[in-house]
Amino acid sequence: MSTSSHRTRRRLGLWALTVTHAANDFYTGAVAALLPFFVLQADYSYAAIAGITLAATALSSVAQPVFGYLSDRYGMRWMSLAGLLAAGTGIALSGIVADSYAAVWIVMAVSGIGVAAYHPAATVEARELGGGTSGSMSLFSVGGNFGVALAPSAVILVIGTFGLSGTGFLIIPALVLGLVFAMVSGKHLFSRTAPTERASATSRPSVPDDWKAFLWLTVVLATWSVAYVGTSTFIALYSIERFSVSTGFASIALSLFPAAGAAGTLAGGWLADRFGRLRIIRTGYLLAAVSTIAIVLAPSPTVVIVATAVLGASLFLPFAVQITLSHSYLPNRIGVASGVTLGLTLSFGGLVSPLLGSVADQSSVQTVFLILAGLLVAGFALSFVLKERRSTPAENAERPDPAVELERANG
Template sequence: MKKGQLAFLAGTHAVNDLYQGAIPAMLPFLMAERQYGYAAVSGLAFAASGVSSLFQPLFGVLSDREPRTWLVPAGFLTAAFGVVAAALSSDYLATWLFVALAGVGIAAYHPPATSQARAAGGSSQKAMSVFSVGGTVGGSLAPALVTWIIGALGFPASPLLAVPALVMAVLWFVQASRARRLVRAAAASAPPGAGAAVPDGVRGTDDWRRFSQLVAVIIGWSVPFVTVTSLVSLHAQRDLGQSEAAGAAVLTGYTAAGAVGTLLGGWIGDRYGRTRAVRLGYLLALPALAGIAWAPSFGILVVSTVLFGAAMFLPFAAQVTLAQDYLPNRPGTASGLTLGLAMAAGGLCSPLFGWLADSSGLPAAFYALLGLFVLPVLLAFRLLDPRGDTSESGASSRPEEPVDTPGPR
């Protein structure tokens, strides 16, 4: 495990997902400033998550064909520009387009960065959870940063939101320059024939059937994740009479709990098996989502939201590495499809729940979400680990076509 490289990639993930978290954190301020309805803000959530997710498979295919490490800094810089431009624009269409641009930047970052993190961490679930939790930490900081800048200083101060991306871009180029010098020095001292390319096909067989099963599970994960992220702070303010700061605090608690859940899920995946981490997370998330829908008081909403955030991220690292192991010859494509196209379902469905909230109230939208979430909970129990399923009585059962543990290209 290359701990230094993994830690640096986790830092870039924190910056990238800071802008992913900034968009839902901005929604209450946009509603107050520009009188948007629930459907309008859900449309912005779609622009951020749905459009972004549709682009991620494309970036995944590109990163599999040829290493494109420049997509990592280009991604989070584009995300920062889109968020700032959306905050400064006054027209809804322009705001939507800039939010979508931020989503494209976020999409460009994830496949190449995830492949690099897998290479740095090897087969360890803890390593992937460290990389993943970097993004969760960034997302959890976003509500506080947005509240501090836009809430206190107003939308004209939104260019301050770009500072983290600019600082990380400088660090990235310094790190990249140092890495190039080390590679040239190693190449100069290597014996002839060293570093020959690995022949195609030695990584194993791509199992598209099981990969499709995993995508179906993640689609069911993404719908409640995106919808709760978009609407939970509004639920605290509109239904429970809390302030904008309290609504931001709920969102911060939600994403911070996700960081804890990601790390815990990595430990469970390494110790007890990846499928156990996935199943446990989905089972715990179901009653927590019921608590969000039912919550008669702010305290119960906070507890339910924190539990839901932790439970939803227990399977995160396992789902990423399972996807890459199902498609060992296409790690970027696997990351792009699972983190991208599957997540698009959440963005596509978010406006539907926004319209339901407009017509029947936010609790009704959350109860509808609860009914939908039962299906992915059931589907999660059909997943098998290509390295050997250790989730049933400690037995190891292999799938019909074993797949070697992959390393990204």
């Protein structure tokens, strides 16, 4: 294969993964967008809808690192497609079985497991195709932001037209984009060769995994997770409770949150490649804490919308950066690092969500955002324990990825 064809294949593959990431995370956004409708149309309590969030994330907390291990060991690229289809199926069934809370909990759990199966294999593939840079990881990550951002509008359109039972139409993105992904990937999708087995001896990591540093990063990410899940779960309900706005108006903030996050993700990857990852991580957490406080003190729903947009951009500023940092800490366990970074820590927010729901029931949703602000301040403080590590071949400028350098030399 010529250098030009190889470069084109890599770019096409990265874009295909980005599109499927949008479809996969569309279903994560759909969970949050459906919650007000379960409250208004199915009479669920705040604690009950927080339990739905738990259902969509609890099993993922265990499953994603497992899927990451399987990705490291066996490759199993097909997990991306299977996970996408499972995520879509769970959401599609949720409104149809809304009369049974137990059934809703189960299908939401299925969707969460699907999301868990998708991320590790897709992230490993994106890292290979993008050369391990924060910029390429940002491109892949931003697909997820766009998917989450599109979910509220799609949910409102579907539920507004057909009611909760219309969630079956929400499986369309999984079916259409899953088919596109399968066509682009071809037989490569079902390759059983693990990435670490395909790599040449010169491109394999020659440094040990730093589990202590990875543990500290996981703790920092736990604060990010609670802030993200808490905002996604309660921002629309906050506007409704405090300012008595309509569901449609309240969903504006829910849509802007991940949309602004997309801009923050792209900016964070670009800035990190130029100014360093730790600076971007700390800046993101500090700005996110300030934005959350602004939501608490907002005098009008319009200010809530603006503050939520700023929160989305600042919270996602370090998102892709934290993924590449986790890869540098565990260069021999890229799939596991991806599974924990994208799964276990994100799912931690889902585990805490019922507690936040109880706080909202007993006090107010405004109190929930005070708690989130405090956690983000803690994340900012803990980020100073993190250290930079540029000892993996894909990151170290003195030991570049051979395929990337070949492309540059011939490009």
